[in-house]
Amino acid sequence: MTLSVRRLRGVERLAGPLLVVRRVPGVALGEEVLVRGRGGAVRHGQVLELDAEALVVQVYEGTAALDLGSTVVELTGGPFRLGVSAQMLGRVLDGRGRPIDGGPPIVPLRSADVNGRAINPSARASPEDFIETGISAIDLLDSLVRGQKLPIFTGAGLPADELAARIATGARVLGEERFVTIFAAMGTPRRVADFFRAAFESSGSLDRVALFLNLADDPAIERLLTPRCALTLAEHLAFDLGMQVLVVMTDVTNYGEALRELATAREEVPGRRGYPGYLYTDLATLFERAGRVHGRPGSLTVLPIVTMPDDDITHPIPDLTGYITEGQIVLSRELHGRAVFPPIDALPCLSRLMNAGIGEGKTRPEHRAVADQLYALYARGRELRRLVTVIGEAALSTAERRVLAFADLFETRFVGQGATRRSLDETFALAWQVLGELPREELIRVPTDVLDRFWRPANGGAANGRAREGGP
Amino acid sequence: MSTPAAPASPEARGRIVAAAGPVVRAAGLPRLVVGEIVRVGPSRLLGEVINLQPDAATIQVYEETAGLRIGDPVEATGAPLRAWLGPGLLGATFDGLQRPLAALAAAGAWTLAPGLEAPALDPQRRWSFTTRRRAGEEVGPGDILGVVAEGPFEHRILVPPDTSAGRLRAIETGDVTVHEEIGRLATAAGDVPLRLAHAWPVRAIRPSGGRLGAGEPLVTGQRVLDTFFPVARGGTAVVPGGFGTGKTVLEQALARWSDADVVVYVGCGERGNEMASLLSEFVELVDPRTGGPLLARSVLIANTSNMPVAAREASVQLGATIAEYFRDQGYGVALLADSTSRWAEAMREISGRLEELPGEEGFPAYLGSRLAHFYERAGRVVAQGTPERTGSLTIVGAVSPPGGDFSEPVTQASLRLAGTFWALDTELAHARHFPAIGWTQSYSLYVEPLTRWYREEVGADWDERRTEAIALLARERQLLEIVQLVGPDALPDEDRVALEAARLLREAFLQQHALDPVDAARSPRVQLAMLRAVLAARAGLGAALASGMLLEQALEAPVLQELRRAKGWSGDDVEARLTALAARLASWDRPGVGPAAGAPPGEGSAP
Known part of the structure; x- marks a missing residue:
């Protein structure tokens, strides 16, 4: 509508991230604005509200050091759009998508509204292509598929970043090309951003990665834009160019806090723990951009990292994330304390899309049965472990003690793989190794023909024979 | 919910005076009524009038509002939000505003642009209508005029409930589209054309000939439900559960296995990938009763979590209206809503934008009455009109309590209304006990009235x-x-x-x-x-x-x-x-x- 930039004076109110200025005709809801203070440095903002007298602008960099008299608001005539192109791979960008690596400017192929558009549910293709992440606990028990959104729930000090970096650099689609990774840092310490960069560099995949960095000392409100920029590029690569794209976002908790800061400044009615009532919807507009589309070869897989404040999975951010995403990988402080890496707590983990991506012709025909068996035994082992703290190990039967030992072995040997990447074959081989510690009669979830083929007793038959020793 | 374009008379055109998120205020429309649908801005976004003041109307807009400007046009349409009811509903997938998503996808619309328009029911498709009436007969609202075969399903064409009784001037068997005339009715108010499809306001409960008590269960095939906590046909059930407790799997199992004639599944503020899987499964799965695909007895409404929030609110009402329509034909209908919490959150968001005084946890004070209005649409009824028939609408609402805590307002308000409570238990889910319905907390108020049926049909013990x-x-x-x-x-x-x-x-x-x-x-x-x-x-x-x-x-x-x-x-x-x-x-x-x-x-x- 307006090609020429229009300048507004008459700022009426400055408060936190909000700026209220007298209105002129023709301003659009969601329009991008530039804000210049006394020193002339440019800040960026977006129109949030329009009424008869004034317009409310959210300023991404905050309003500190602005004054009412000399601040000028410039209207750009449209919403914030990001120029996207495959050239952005291999580059480091700021939280709004501008290069900060000293490299050449990016020539965009097209530009897109960073808010994206909802995918027509009828146009979505069901995600069903197995991704081999190289992590045993994920590949066998909670398989990831292309187009899924699977968060990592972590606690302060737990190695979620290391796990995410391993997945991003190690992920393969069976028999196909590797992934390109878009990394979105939201309020992340520089150390973490450097870590990811180094991880991509050492794996030789830096040219297949685009990093969008909003670091801890960058403007908080800009965090609301960073994942949207990252996803906009991801959509272009996946749905326009047909690439397999993985988006790693860290940390969703910082994002939620930025949203709360803005909501508080707008004096909105707070929901749980001060977060706005639309936190669910807002997070959904990020995570739901994952998926596959009929007739388009690419896929967009999202791996958000969520730090659970005080390890509390019922905190609104992990809670709402869990309601939107298709499962979760949960890290355990206890396993981490015992130097198990990755410290994945298999019990609360879940992949809702797993069944579609495994089995005959995809992974192994016996995949589901083996996963169920491992899970059931481990769950039983954990239950026994709790019981032992009350009644002592001596009160257990021999069979129960074997399950207890299995749980330990499952954690240290199967889950705890350290720095190595395991192929799916290696993961299955290891699974059978730990299952070999138990008599085959106890593997009730695995069909007999599968046991015939794969089950071998560990250590030359220590576990042979039926468990008759139990009980008094 | 396509609304015919209104003539842009001067009174029917106003302009935007304020906008924030999904709520806009418009001036210059003196004749608006509350609940009326308006078209907002140059893309003619759908909006609904929420309240009126002397100088301006407050409108909730069902689509993304970015780009709207002060002074943009707002058009009145003279009609409330309506659903189109007729042949072609079965097997279709709609969004919360009844836009045909599958048809749009087939036409290349893989994303949903604001202002997208498409008729809910295919206006070109011809249906073979067989009349069961003769010219000269007296008919009234709810009477069956004839039938259309939709595959194995007999779609009964009714005199719309808001049409007055009269004498049939003409009625003919033939191949017609949903909007062509199949006959004419002479009423006291003049001649009324009869068609295969009619529109009905989604927030208005469709009338019936009287309510019946619980007498038969909705058989779901799920042991813990049918044997422990049965739901009656025409009853209501709520399923609260934290994430990962299998809420969606249970709702989908009900969609697949319950012995309803028609299933209306409302994916309200839920996952897009899940809807995609559900859709492809419904195409592949065979309905054990007809041998056709399960989709042929289903209507899917998909308003995923990233689609505009106001339309989420409408999606549940749309689902209930479609379900009532099939009930009125004399069928047993199951309405599965996943999840009512997202619907309640949509109300909370709109309420917050309207700066209403919040009730518990920021939800509007009218949360309870809105939920009551929704669950009260369930029931086993004698349908209005002739021939005499009974139909039922069973509502199963999933609830997603934050943190899995059942003391929150939506769970508690739903509990006061529902006859069956299927409590999903996080501990059971973690132990991979599925369906993770906890037997200590769950209950069914229908055990008593259904015992006779079970004794006679299942076993005396x-x-x-x-x-x-x-x-x-x-x-x-x-x-x-x-x-x-x-x-x-x-x-x-x-x-x-x-x-x-x-x-x-x-x-x-x-x-x-x-x-x-x-x-x-x-x-x-x-x-x-x-x-x-x-x-x-x-x-x-x-x-x-x-x-x-x-x-x-x-x-x-x-x-x-x-x-x-x-x-x-x-x-x-x-x-x-x-x-x-x-x-x-x-x-x-x-x-x-x-x-x-x-x-x-x-x-x-x-x-």
Whole structure:
């Protein structure tokens, strides 16, 4: 509508991230604005509200050091759009998508509204292509598929970043090309951003990665834009160019806090723990951009990292994330304390899309049965472990003690793989190794023909024979 | 919910004076009424009037509002939000505003742009209409005019409920589109054209000829539901559960296996990938009753979490309206809403934008009354009009309580309204006990009125067995508390048997794999036979111990292994085999029965 930039004076109110200025005709809801203070440095903002007298602008960099008299608001005539192109791979960008690596400017192929558009549910293709992440606990028990959104729930000090970096650099689609990774840092310490960069560099995949960095000392409100920029590029690569794209976002908790800061400044009615009532919807507009589309070869897989404040999975951010995403990988402080890496707590983990991506012709025909068996035994082992703290190990039967030992072995040997990447074959081989510690009669979830083929007793038959020793 | 373009008379055109998120205010429209649909801005976004002041109207916009400007046009349409009802609903997928998503996808719209328009029912498609009336007959609202065959489904064409009675001037069999005339009705107010499709305001409850009480269950094939906590046809059920407790899997199992004639599934603020999987499964899965695809008896409404929030609110009402329409034809309809919490959150968001005084946890004070209005649309009714017929609308609403905490407002408000409460339990889900419906918290108020049906159709001992099983689980709970303190060995035999029997009840009866090819759904008779077998095992174990056998030995009896595997049995004789098994289970205290139990299943001899 307006090609020429229009300048507004008459700022009426400055408060936190909000700026209220007298209105002129023709301003659009969601329009991008530039804000210049006394020193002339440019800040960026977006129109949030329009009424008869004034317009409310959210300023991404905050309003500190602005004054009412000399601040000028410039209207750009449209919403914030990001120029996207495959050239952005291999580059480091700021939280709004501008290069900060000293490299050449990016020539965009097209530009897109960073808010994206909802995918027509009828146009979505069901995600069903197995991704081999190289992590045993994920590949066998909670398989990831292309187009899924699977968060990592972590606690302060737990190695979620290391796990995410391993997945991003190690992920393969069976028999196909590797992934390109878009990394979105939201309020992340520089150390973490450097870590990811180094991880991509050492794996030789830096040219297949685009990093969008909003670091801890960058403007908080800009965090609301960073994942949207990252996803906009991801959509272009996946749905326009047909690439397999993985988006790693860290940390969703910082994002939620930025949203709360803005909501508080707008004096909105707070929901749980001060977060706005639309936190669910807002997070959904990020995570739901994952998926596959009929007739388009690419896929967009999202791996958000969520730090659970005080390890509390019922905190609104992990809670709402869990309601939107298709499962979760949960890290355990206890396993981490015992130097198990990755410290994945298999019990609360879940992949809702797993069944579609495994089995005959995809992974192994016996995949589901083996996963169920491992899970059931481990769950039983954990239950026994709790019981032992009350009644002592001596009160257990021999069979129960074997399950207890299995749980330990499952954690240290199967889950705890350290720095190595395991192929799916290696993961299955290891699974059978730990299952070999138990008599085959106890593997009730695995069909007999599968046991015939794969089950071998560990250590030359220590576990042979039926468990008759139990009980008094 | 396409609304015919209104003539842009001066009174019907106003302009935007304020905008924030999904709420805009418009001035210059003096004739608006509350609830009227308006078209907002140059892209003609759909909006609904929420409240009116002398100088301006407040409008909630059902689509993304970015780009709207002060002064942009707002057009009145003179009509409320309406659903189009007629042939073509079955098998279709709509968004919350009844835009045909599959048709749009086929036309290349893989994303949803604001202002997208498409008729809900294909205006070109011709349907073969067979009339059941003759010109000159007197007909009134709700009367069946004739039928259209939609595959195996008989779609009954009704005189719209808001049409007055009159004499049929003409009515003809023929191939027509949904909007062409099939006849004319002479009423006191003049001639009214009759068509296959009519529009109905989504927030208005469709009238019926009177309500009936609960008399039959909605059979779901799920043991824990049908046997423990049944829902009546025309009843209501709420399913609250934290994430990962299997809420969606349960709703989808109901969509697949419940014996409703028509299933309306509303994915309200939920996952897009899930809707995609559901859609592809519904195309592939066969409806056991018709042999056609399951999709042919289903209407899907998909307003995923990233689609505009105001339309989420409309999606639930749209679903209820479509469901009532099929109820009025005389069918048993199940409306599955996943999730009502997202719907409530949409209300909260709009309410917040309107700066209404918030109630509990920021939800509007009218949360309870809106939920009540929704659940009250359920019921078993005598349909309006002739020939006489009954229809039912059963509503199952999923609730997603934050943090899995059932004390939150949406769960509590729903509980006051629903007749059945299926509480999904996080602990059970973590133990991979699915469906993770907790038996201590869940309840059904329909057990009493349905007992007669169960006694007659399923088995005279149904309520007795049911009570026995629930008491066994309650006993287990008490015993487990003791075991936590003193260990299992300190218990007397009788209690140890109770613990083992309860475990069998949980594993061999309550657990039911939603994706299992044979066990995913079982008839109530097979359910009861399984329950009898489990309870017989308790008696048998007790007798075995009384005769001096050790519990550990007794538990290894092949006949118990058989019971554990009975979930895998298929075929027509499952009920008979279970009955035979129950007889053997109850009587293996006799020495020498152990070896005999090694016989192949089904061939065991009854005593």
